[in-house]
Amino acid sequence: MTSRTDRALGAVLGSAAGDALGAAYEFKPAVLPPTPIEWKAGGPWERGEWTDDTAMAIPLLDELAAGGDLRTDAALGRVVTRWLGWAHGAKDVGIQTRKVFGALERQLGRLAGLDAADDPGHVARLCRAAAAQVHDVTGRSGGNGSLMRTGPVALGYLGDRDAVAAAARAQSDLTHHDADAGDACVLWSLAIAHAVDTGEIDLVGQLGALPEARAEVWRERIAEAEGLQPHEIKNNGWVVAALQAAWSAIHHGDSLVDVLERAVRAGDDTDTVAAIAGSLAGAKYGASALPRVWVDELHGWPRERATDLETKVLLVGRRVSDL
Numbered sequence: 654m655t656s657r658t659d660r661a662l663g664a665v666l667g668s669a670a671g672d673a674l675g676a677a678y679e680f681k682p683a684v685l686p687p688t689p690i691e692w693k694a695g696g697p698w699e700r701g702e703w704t705d706d707t708a709m710a711i712p713l714l715d716e717l718a719a720g721g722d723l724r725t726d727a728a729l730g731r732v733v734t735r736w737l738g739w740a741h742g743a744k745d746v747g748i749q750t751r752k753v754f755g756a757l758e759r760q761l762g763r764l765a766g767l768d769a770a771d772d773p774g775h776v777a778r779l780c781r782a783a784a785a786q787v788h789d790v791t792g793r794s795g796g797n798g799s800l801m802r803t804g805p806v807a808l809g810y811l812g813d814r815d816a817v818a819a820a821a822r823a824q825s826d827l828t829h830h831d832a833d834a835g836d837a838c839v840l841w842s843l844a845i846a847h848a849v850d851t852g853e854i855d856l857v858g859q860l861g862a863l864p865e866a867r868a869e870v871w872r873e874r875i876a877e878a879e880g881l882q883p884h885e886i887k888n889n890g891w892v893v894a895a896l897q898a899a900w901s902a903i904h905h906g907d908s909l910v911d912v913l914e915r916a917v918r919a920g921d922d923t924d925t926v927a928a929i930a931g932s933l934a935g936a937k938y939g940a941s942a943l944p945r946v947w948v949d950e951l952h953g954w955p956r957e958r959a960t961d962l963e964t965k966v967l968l969v970g971r972r973v974s975d976l
């Protein structure tokens with residue numbers, strides 16, 4: 654039996670565990686049964702080490718734990734400043750996010766005399782403008798990089814659907830100008846809030862938060878995903894395919910570990926699909942559904958472990974709700 658607190662912890666730890674489980678399989682072909690999915694090191698990643706997905710979620714979680722409101726540019730600007738610090742030493746930064754940060758830093762460099770970092774609201778506005786610029790130049794900005802980090806957002810606004818939706822889209826818009834990315838974050842965050850509150854997963858039930866025409870598009874995408882296995886959904890670096898692959902894993906899975914393994918089997922952007930799946934599945938099954946050894950070995954930027962994430966989630970709970 655899961656408690657509301659266990660499920661809130663699950664939204665963050667489930668995502669981090671999926672991230673670390675998938676890290677060793679990133680950019681590789683699909684892995685189908687009966688080949689087991691192993692908790693192991695791979696590429697630049699140690700066993701149990703989370704990647705950019707969790708690293709970018711942590712400043713969002715920290716901001717909520719400190720009492721910040723992700724619907725404000727001041728809070729978002731503080732998050733962006735921490736992302737920039739992380740990105741300089743990071744082992745991996747997503748292509749689209751790297752482009753946005755590059756454009757932002759050129760802009761901040763021009764403003765160095767004004768010390769833009771003293772005005773976090775201005776940093777947030779510049780970051781959104783850089784995201785729009787990348788969208789205009791490349792013609793696309795629908796990467797999965799804002800959905801992968803959205804796991805903690807709902808925890809700051811449990812019981813307030815409008816606030817969950819607004820905060821989810823606001824954090825997405827910082828780096829991902831494409832409406833699909835914002836829509837995906839809104840749907841997923843509302844589903845996480847619902848799962849923490851009820852122990853049930855209901856993604857279709859969140860479609861009412863989108864404009865009617867967008868809701869219909871997403872209704873079809875969700876239905877399509879339910880008819881496919883994660884590895885049958887191609888191009889999962891795209892936010893729509895990443896959500897579909899994660900949803901397929903959840904729809905077909907029957908435990909948190911099963912969901913995460915199904916997500917990793919998708920191949921390609923395995924850690925991100927599993928991080929996305931883990932945030933919602935973790936909010937249903939709870940952190941207690943994770944193997945103890947995974948939780949014990951989880952670690953990553955900024956030199957933190959699962960216990961640090963747990964402390965922050967509980968702090969958010971104390972600040973904003975009755976977890």
Ligand SMILES: [Mg+2]
Binds near residue numbers: 704706924
């Ligand atoms: Mg990653």
